[in-house]
Amino acid sequence: MADAPLDLAALERELRHSGLRRLAISWVNHAGATLVKVVPIGALAAAARVGVGFSPVSDAFRSDGVIDPAHGLARPDGDLRLVADLEALTSLEASSGWAWAPGNRRHRDGTPYAGDQRSCCQRLQRQLEHNGLTVQAGFELEWMVGLPTAEDRALEAVMAGGPYGADRLVEGLDYAAAIGDACDSAGLPWLQFHPEYGRGQFELSLAPGSPLEAADRLVLAKLLVQRVSRRFGWHCSFSPKPMAELVGNGGHLHLSVRRHGDPLLQGGSGPGGLSEAGASLLGSLLEHLPALLPLACNHPVSFRRLAPGSWSAPFQAWGIENRETALRLVPAGGDGAAAHLELKVADLTANPYLLLGAVLATVAEGLATSYPLPEPIEGDPARLGAEAPPRLPAGLAEASQAFGRSSLLRAALGETLHGSLLDSQQAECRRAEGWDDDTLLAASRWWPIVGGL
Numbered sequence: 001m002a003d004a005p006l007d008l009a010a011l012e013r014e015l016r017h018s019g020l021r022r023l024a025i026s027w028v029n030h031a032g033a034t035l036v037k038v039v040p041i042g043a044l045a046a047a048a049r050v051g052v053g054f055s056p057v058s059d060a061f062r063s064d065g066v067i068d069p070a071h072g073l074a075r076p077d078g079d080l081r082l083v084a085d086l087e088a089l090t091s092l093e094a095s096s097g098w099a100w101a102p103g104n105r106r107h108r109d110g111t112p113y114a115g116d117q118r119s120c121c122q123r124l125q126r127q128l129e130h131n132g133l134t135v136q137a138g139f140e141l142e143w144m145v146g147l148p149t150a151e152d153r154a155l156e157a158v159m160a161g162g163p164y165g166a167d168r169l170v171e172g173l174d175y176a177a178a179i180g181d182a183c184d185s186a187g188l189p190w191l192q193f194h195p196e197y198g199r200g201q202f203e204l205s206l207a208p209g210s211p212l213e214a215a216d217r218l219v220l221a222k223l224l225v226q227r228v229s230r231r232f233g234w235h236c237s238f239s240p241k242p243m244a245e246l247v248g249n250g251g252h253l254h255l256s257v258r259r260h261g262d263p264l265l266q267g268g269s270g271p272g273g274l275s276e277a278g279a280s281l282l283g284s285l286l287e288h289l290p291a292l293l294p295l296a297c298n299h300p301v302s303f304r305r306l307a308p309g310s311w312s313a314p315f316q317a318w319g320i321e322n323r324e325t326a327l328r329l330v331p332a333g334g335d336g337a338a339a340h341l342e343l344k345v346a347d348l349t350a351n352p353y354l355l356l357g358a359v360l361a362t363v364a365e366g367l368a369t370s371y372p373l374p375e376p377i378e379g380d381p382a383r384l385g386a387e388a389p390p391r392l393p394a395g396l397a398e399a400s401q402a403f404g405r406s407s408l409l410r411a412a413l414g415e416t417l418h419g420s421l422l423d424s425q426q427a428e429c430r431r432a433e434g435w436d437d438d439t440l441l442a443a444s445r446w447w448p449i450v451g452g453l
Helices: 008-017 041-049 056-060 117-130 166-171 173-185 211-231 276-287 289-296 352-368 396-405 407-413 415-431 437-443
Strands: 022-028 034-040 052-054 080-084 090-093 098-106 133-148 155-157 190-195 201-206 235-237 253-259 318-320 327-330 340-343
Touching: 008 041, 022 041, 022 080, 022 117, 022 211, 034 041, 034 052, 034 211, 041 080, 056 415, 090 173, 090 211, 098 117, 098 211, 117 133, 117 211, 117 352, 133 211, 133 352, 166 173, 166 190, 173 190, 173 201, 173 211, 201 211, 211 235, 211 352, 253 276, 253 352, 276 289, 276 327, 276 340, 276 352, 289 352, 289 396, 289 407, 289 415, 352 407, 396 415, 407 415
Parallel strands: 022 098, 318 327
Antiparallel strands: 022 034, 052 080, 080 098, 090 098, 133 155, 133 201, 133 235, 133 253, 190 201, 253 340, 327 340
């Protein structure tokens, strides 16, 4: 039986009773930037049925917000409607009256827009579910909290403390409490929070959900972290590499797969307990990883993080509990936890809907076609010399070429979306052409603040 339609009048009354008076409706463009339109709660029904206007040109924005003139969408024609998904509506900041919901873009006649990223993820998720496949996914997000030094040439940490240190937690205890409170108030389920390795760096692990839920949760979590940081008078940076001498920020993706309820990443005789089907889907992800890379690492600066020996997993390899392989299998353990995969290379410049949609298509391919799986890598791949696995593309231009050659991703995303993404990747390459590392890092130091501080 289909779910009963939302009672929009009752929902509006409930929101008003909770003190929520404004709804921010967001979507994520090709550059990985979250864009938004705001409506009063009184316009809730119209936002869900008709939507609010948004020009298709928004996907021609580069990561600095400039419209690339060579992009296929760099034209003034047309209009779309951003339709709020009220099933995913939640509080953004109840104390100031703000609610949030993700949106899907449609044509004005209500038909789907082929270039919409969230709709693509939703479509590919439904295809897997139709075939008896269930994917659970969740993101880890890393960020640094700081203030700019003179001339914005550095990120100055605002709290002392060592890697993973309780000293940093205690120094920033009010901040940590505010992050937890914001997540709880928004109904955002999370698993753990801790100081990370880098100076002024933290990590938040989100609870798993369906792929669409996982992507929505990441978008919401980034908004909450950004808001809490500003309330303290600080800035947060999700940049993959804010400073040359600092570690980078990742946005690791975890996922598990079941077919008709049976887990595919455990219970078999393969390495780490992989079943035959699990080994094939892992083999598919490994084979297509170069083409997936520009969706996981969306900006030229992403590839400054992917360096050998930096725990960023820049090799086309997999391992069992190996944090220097791009695909890390976490086997089922005596603690009762189910097996899952971690995509280590992803960072927070990615559009999570596109990344998850492409991963779903690659998983489906691995279960429809038998893919060989090489032996897992032990130790640091960078130290294996001639026996080292292939290096993943070392720059966005090379990764974009692999994406462009991928018939799998072209078919899964559709010609409109695939071609538009190629335009955006090439626009980012042109933007950074000729830059040295200092210029590149400075240009994206305060991501997601588009254009810098």
